[in-house]
Amino acid sequence: MKSIIIAAGYATRLYPLTENFPKPLLEIGGSTILGRMLDDIDTIDEIDGHVIVTNHKFARMFEEWAAARSGGKPVRVIDDGTSTNETRLGAVRDLLLAIETCGIDEDILVAAADNILDFSFRGFVEAFHEKGTSMIMCHHEPELRKLQRTGVIRVDGDMKVLEMQEKPEVPASNWAVPPFYIYRKEDLPAIRTCLEHGCGADAPGNLAHYLADVSVLHAWPMPAGRFDIGSLDTYEEAKRIYG
Numbered sequence: 001m002k003s004i005i006i007a008a009g010y011a012t013r014l015y016p017l018t019e020n021f022p023k024p025l026l027e028i029g030g031s032t033i034l035g036r037m038l039d040d041i042d043t044i045d046e047i048d049g050h051v052i053v054t055n056h057k058f059a060r061m062f063e064e065w066a067a068a069r070s071g072g073k074p075v076r077v078i079d080d081g082t083s084t085n086e087t088r089l090g091a092v093r094d095l096l097l098a099i100e101t102c103g104i105d106e107d108i109l110v111a112a113a114d115n116i117l118d119f120s121f122r123g124f125v126e127a128f129h130e131k132g133t134s135m136i137m138c139h140h141e142p143e144l145r146k147l148q149r150t151g152v153i154r155v156d157g158d159m160k161v162l163e164m165q166e167k168p169e170v171p172a173s174n175w176a177v178p179p180f181y182i183y184r185k186e187d188l189p190a191i192r193t194c195l196e197h198g199c200g201a202d203a204p205g206n207l208a209h210y211l212a213d214v215s216v217l218h219a220w221p222m223p224a225g226r227f228d229i230g231s232l233d234t235y236e237e238a239k240r241i242y243g
Helices: 033-041 059-068 091-102 122-131 185-192 205-214 232-242
Strands: 002-006 049-054 075-079 108-112 115-117 134-140 151-155 161-166 175-177 180-183 217-221 226-228
Touching (some): 049 059, 049 091, 091 205, 122 134, 122 217, 134 151, 161 205, 175 217, 180 185, 185 205
Parallel strands (some): 134 217
Antiparallel strands (some): 115 226, 134 180, 151 175
16 A cells, blocks of 8 residues: 655645745654654555655655655655646646556555644554445534535445535535545546546545545544644644644
8 A cells, every 4th residue: 555645735825934845844843744644654564655746846845855754664756747826736636646657556545744633544544444445534523614615425324425525505414524535446447537527636525526426435533633734823833732
């Protein structure tokens, strides 16, 4: 299994802090946002390497960071060729670029690079093996306003995904979907052709939404919280909490 980390955004809401520096490499408690994530993934035996997809503006910084990282599993940095927020490829195209460039033909753990988790990915991978299908994470979200700004799923008693909505006006449930997924090798053919069949390219949840219609997905409820760093205020808060 490979981990593919989507890190090609421009974090415009954190300007000027991230105007010339990538958000995933911001320092948090003696490490970085990305470093904390990879340190956890490195403890999972079946994951044997990481692919980080970033943009041309920040690719060299990620390469230098990866080269200086001590220990851990191999890291490959992919440059998607874009240099501005206006020309970004979108998360799904970046994922497809990683799969094609690296010739990936195995299960993949896909994660956005700008979150701090209060739990390990290990349980997620274990649930993936138990269910035998592609997996998405979910968490209970009581606020309608937040549900209307994210992916939402409806599930059965076995947590099989029956329906997935993207930023719904009328959410089908209170199960919100954060940007963490495991896609099995058998679903890669559908993933490779998803754009040809109308899958949206911008948000990582677009792919899960597409696969929910053409394959079988199960959901894994997060056992603890996550911290999404999306503004200067939340970055300062993250430093206070995790520093």
